[in-house]
Amino acid sequence: MSGDGAVRSRRAPGAPRGHWWQGLFQGLQKMGRSLQLPIAVLPAAGILNRLGQPDVFGAQGLGWDAVAKVFAAAGGALLDSSLGLPLLFCIGVAIGMARKADGSTALAAVTGFLAYYAVLHAFPLDCDGAARFTGAGVWSGVCVTPDGTTVTQASYQNPGVFGGIVMGLLTAWLWRRFHRVKLVDWLGFFNGRRLVPIVMAFVGLLVASLSVWVWQPIGDGLTDFSKWLVDAGAWGSGIFGVANRGLLVFGLHQFLNTFVWFQFGDYTKPDGTVVHGDVNRFLAGDPTAGQFTTGFFPIMMFALPAAALAIYHCAKPSRRKAVGGLMLSVALTSFVTGVTEPIEYSFLFVAPLLYAIHAVLTGVSMFVSWQLGAKDGFSFSAGLIDYVINWGLATKPWLLIPIGLAFAVVYYTVFRVLITKLDLPTPGREPDDPDDPGTQEEQTVTGDTRP
Template identity: 65%
Template sequence: MSTATAPTAAPAKKQGSGLFQGLQKVGRSLQLPIAVLPAAGILLRLGQDDVFGKDGLGWDKVAKVFATAGDAVFANLPLLFCVGIAIGFAKKADGSTALAALVGFLVYKNVLTAFPIADAQITKGADVAATYNDPKVLGGIVMGLIAAVTWQRFHRTKLPDWLGFFNGRRLVPILMAFIGTAVGVFFGLVWEPIGDVITNFGEWMTGLGAVGAGIFGAVNRALLPVGMHQFVNTVAWQEIGSFKDPSGAVWHGDLPRFFHGDPTAGQFMTGFFPIMMFALPAAALAITHAARPERRKAVGGMMLSLALTSFVTGITEPIEFAFMFIAPVLYVIHALLTALSMAVTWALGVHHGFSFSAGAIDYFLNWNLATKPWMIIPIGLVFAAVYYGVFRFAIIKWNLPTPGREPEEEVEDLTKA
């Protein structure tokens, strides 16, 4: 028999798999600009009256510096999302990718002003600025994706010798200037009805109150395993709702509204605190106690570090990935209980927010901006008890292979590896 084998055909790509992978990549690329938000939240918080301001240390000038610094990030979130996504989405991105995104966004942003909804007015006592269609963060995301795709397609392009100076990477920012013009014209003409749909959806979600908060919590956790939860996070935290602060600036999204003093903000953030600070650490304890005796010490050490990470910072993925795929029934329970926490906290009038995640750092740092923040502790303790009981019962009842309960041969393989 011949050792030669006929070449095998490449497996056919499943319909929609490319789109799904692309959406996952977009979701991952959103993490880069989102990582800037903690800096903005901390700076803005330090500039509040009760910290460095008149009701705190009384250092008004220092408070103004911090508040202005924090506002610089929040006011330019569309630009940050554009550049961050361009770098995160493009393969082997470099500085020219960021420059191309920046050029495209600046042109796009200025073109939008050529389509005013209402012209600027000079009135007695106040000047009214012109208003125009502005997709805000969503526009930044679109421009970032276009910049990434354009860079990947043209960053190695060779032009005729007499245009050789503009070869490759130098060509992409030029292309993005023209693309930014076209996108700006497009959004300037058609964004109004699209924006109305988003506004109406946001009003519908906020109008649902506790139910709306619960729906968001369930969808957020349901999309986490495939890395697409950042889509709904971006809409809820950066787009839904509007608030005019005392200076007259208008802020959109649950997160900026919370940090600029909107007492109605926090609908899509508050309920995560009981889960991340109390419930998931309790789930980690249940996994430890359900482990076999000879594995309990090793599992306990790992789960302790994961629980502390969740409690202090609100980073929950390490715990969730410990049971998400090997015991999906636990993850379904977790998603439903997260929805319940979101609904309960909002129904009880608890309003809280975070710049990074719902951990102890944000909980205490933003205490004075919150409404009834103390209630998160008893609510969290109740959810901790529920999580511990449900997780331990489910693991033992259905013999789920959570850490410490793997088959013996798997443990031996891991030990030898």
């Protein structure tokens, strides 16, 4: 047998190799799904943080200052841009990206992250040579002048959520590589799953040491990009809206969301704490936040439910009842919770033109809402729950209702006209199946008995 034949015979039994970019794309999709796990915690964080605000349980509300402090502390811990959020994303990504992950995966992620966090906090940025730094472990330190007369809070390199994601990815990769490793007999106690947290402690140390030296230019680059997007005003908001819906098609929108909502921008709270990201800044009381969240409310609460109504009205008579139940369910889900994927996926693949229009109109809503001065935000998504809870933190939240009603009219009209004129196969308008009892019923109703 020739050499070429031998090669062919060896490759034949195996599955065909895909392109490298296919594996990369699948990995990014898996990564996007992994990011949803820590994001699912945010509703609890948002509610706790909101209840701790002065106008709810605090001095300007019920006057229960001690109770307000409890809720604010709990919610603030989860939303903390330095420890809470990065740790949540680290654990979520580690569990989501590791095959057959278990509790040891989460333990390894926490171990590595705490080592990483503590090393970062051992190197403050603003303690000059005339001051000494005091602080140890994961606790924030201070800069003290030699005579002890001036004490200032030290600041540190803060890769934030990005650092948490990196540590989560490293945990998942190392767990998959070492969780079945067996050491020599006298080290047998540290075999497999017990080995990974030990390895991650050293990995966290190395990543933090590297971050101390290289993060500054990376952070400056991200800051410049976020500044450009923020300075673009309503146009920046609109660009983000279109990109957000466009990336949803590939399951990659959480990449964009994570950095814009939890990393970009900063706001210093009255107590001196600095928070990052559009969502965190809004929940912390930043009156300028909400640029990348406000315009979603009209779409999720009004426009997409109107699109669902148009799909229902365009369904065939025999299927309208079944489609109506489905569309009512997904419309209520979108309106109340802001979860829109059930509606969007109902027409994304069968009528991609509608989805392209939806992505553009989402950008228009983001542009219009911000241009008119409305500023609102959410902890989970732009549904009724977040709209009501965060009313007191928002600027002109009432304005989102007429904007939403206007977009509802636009969505209903555009969807209904295009579905009927172009005969788009949205739910309830699929091609007839002779074996489908519903099709036979429709033929009886309409008098159409053609085979």
